[in-house]
Amino acid sequence: MAALGLLGAALAGCGTGAADAPAPKPKAKAAVVASPSPKASAAAPGPKPARVPAAPPTMAPGPNGLTPVYTHRAKSAEKVVALTFDADMTADQGPRAARGEHFDNPELIATLRRLKVDATVFMTGRWAEEYPDQAKSIGGDPRFEIANHSYSHYAFATPCYGLPTVAGPDQASDVQRAFDAFRDAGAVNVVPYFRFPGGCYDDAALRALAPAGVTAVQWDVVSGDAFAKDPDAVADQVLDGVKPGSLVVMHCTRSAAPVTEQAIRRIVPELRARGYRFVKVSELMRR
Numbered sequence: 001m002a003a004l005g006l007l008g009a010a011l012a013g014c015g016t017g018a019a020d021a022p023a024p025k026p027k028a029k030a031a032v033v034a035s036p037s038p039k040a041s042a043a044a045p046g047p048k049p050a051r052v053p054a055a056p057p058t059m060a061p062g063p064n065g066l067t068p069v070y071t072h073r074a075k076s077a078e079k080v081v082a083l084t085f086d087a088d089m090t091a092d093q094g095p096r097a098a099r100g101e102h103f104d105n106p107e108l109i110a111t112l113r114r115l116k117v118d119a120t121v122f123m124t125g126r127w128a129e130e131y132p133d134q135a136k137s138i139g140g141d142p143r144f145e146i147a148n149h150s151y152s153h154y155a156f157a158t159p160c161y162g163l164p165t166v167a168g169p170d171q172a173s174d175v176q177r178a179f180d181a182f183r184d185a186g187a188v189n190v191v192p193y194f195r196f197p198g199g200c201y202d203d204a205a206l207r208a209l210a211p212a213g214v215t216a217v218q219w220d221v222v223s224g225d226a227f228a229k230d231p232d233a234v235a236d237q238v239l240d241g242v243k244p245g246s247l248v249v250m251h252c253t254r255s256a257a258p259v260t261e262q263a264i265r266r267i268v269p270e271l272r273a274r275g276y277r278f279v280k281v282s283e284l285m286r287r
Contacts (some may be wrong), residue, residue, distance in 0.1 A: 056145070056191040056282040058215045066206040067194075073284050076245025079276045081197075082217065082284040084120045084147075085252040086195065089127040090163075091152035097130055102254040104131045104237040108261040109138060109252070115268045118143050120281040121252060122217075123222040124193040125151035125178030132185040134180075139187025145280050147193035148214060156209070160200035163236035169262070171208040191282055193217045199249075217281055219249040226251055238267050242276070248285065 022051055059068035073080070076144070089103040097103060112119055121138055123146050128135040139146045150156070151174045155163040166174050182190050194214040196205065203274070209216070221241035225234045238248055251257035252262075268278070279287075 009210045040062040045192030054286075056193075057285045058192055058213075059285075061210065062206070064207075065210050066203060067209040067212075067216050068215065069201075069206070069216045069218060070193075070247075070281075070285060071218045072247040073287055076233050076243075076287065078287065079244050079274070080279045080284060080287065081245075081271060081276050082120060082244050082247045082279055082281050083250060083264075084122060084195075084217070084248060084281060085116065086149055087121055087123040087252040087255060088149065088153050088197075089124050089130055091126050091153065091252070092164075093126070094130070098262060103127060103136055103256075105252045105254045105257070105261065106134060108264065109134070109144075112263055113143065113263050115143070115264070116143070116270055117264075117278045118280045118283070120145050120147050120193070120213075120217075120276065121145045121189070122149040122193075123178070123182065124149045124153045124197075125181035126153065128178070128181040128185045128187070135182060135185040135187050139182060139185070139189050142189065145189045145191045145282060146182055146187050147191050147195065147217065147281065148175055148178045148182075149195050150174050150197050151181065153197045155198055155200050156196050156205040157200045157202040163198055163200075168204055168208045171205060172211040175209065175212040175214065193281060217247070220249045221246050221248040223248055223250045223260075225257045225260045225263060228259050231259040231266070234259060234263035235266040237268075238263070239270055242271060244276075245284065245287075247281065 059070060062068045093103065121144055123135065135146070138144050152166060154166045156166055156171055159163050179190065194209065194212065194213050194216050195218070196216060198262070199218060221238060223234055224237045228234050242248065250260055
């Protein structure tokens, strides 16, 4: 079993399977329909049916049914990049929030909106419970999508940066609890993607997570914004690492990543000047 940390993981195999088609039903006898009169034919057409948005793409399970892992769009011919933001809050940090610690970053979200940047927010269920209005706002904005970062932000494999651990039998239910929290907050744009807390996982975690039916999403560019104090250093690290098809990991937590919003104000225009376009993970995976 291989453990992977903050630098991401190799792309798991993907494929598609097809279910057996149902047997055809006997054809009903055609009804006789009168031809419409010229007057009826000239009537204005009815409203077009609403367009149903395409389901977000996912990867097929890996070998032996393991949860698949996506890191970036390899060898992309297009200059597209996915900025992702982890909204971290562990299950036991409620008292710290009650004392005034900020695990959210509304200014960052406002800047992404002002700069018209599509992005994916990997949110913990505990964060959604603490900030339900923000979770609903982010999850109701078509520029964003919410993906799952577990409920508890406890580790799914050890060692993992000192995080407490979710027991294997409880891992799939921890993920489902986060999806329930998003629903309870009223978030709409929720995608079936999951990011391991700390980026830590092994084959046992991929096996335990299989019942959740998610695609695990890692990254190929580490921003270094966690606990950083210099926004230019964060921006330099992202700008130096991005390639066509890259997937960048950043954070949406004021207390743990206080300079991310400032870094974004430099990252976005500089990447656009290089010809890059910002996409959500679902679009990057679909390309």
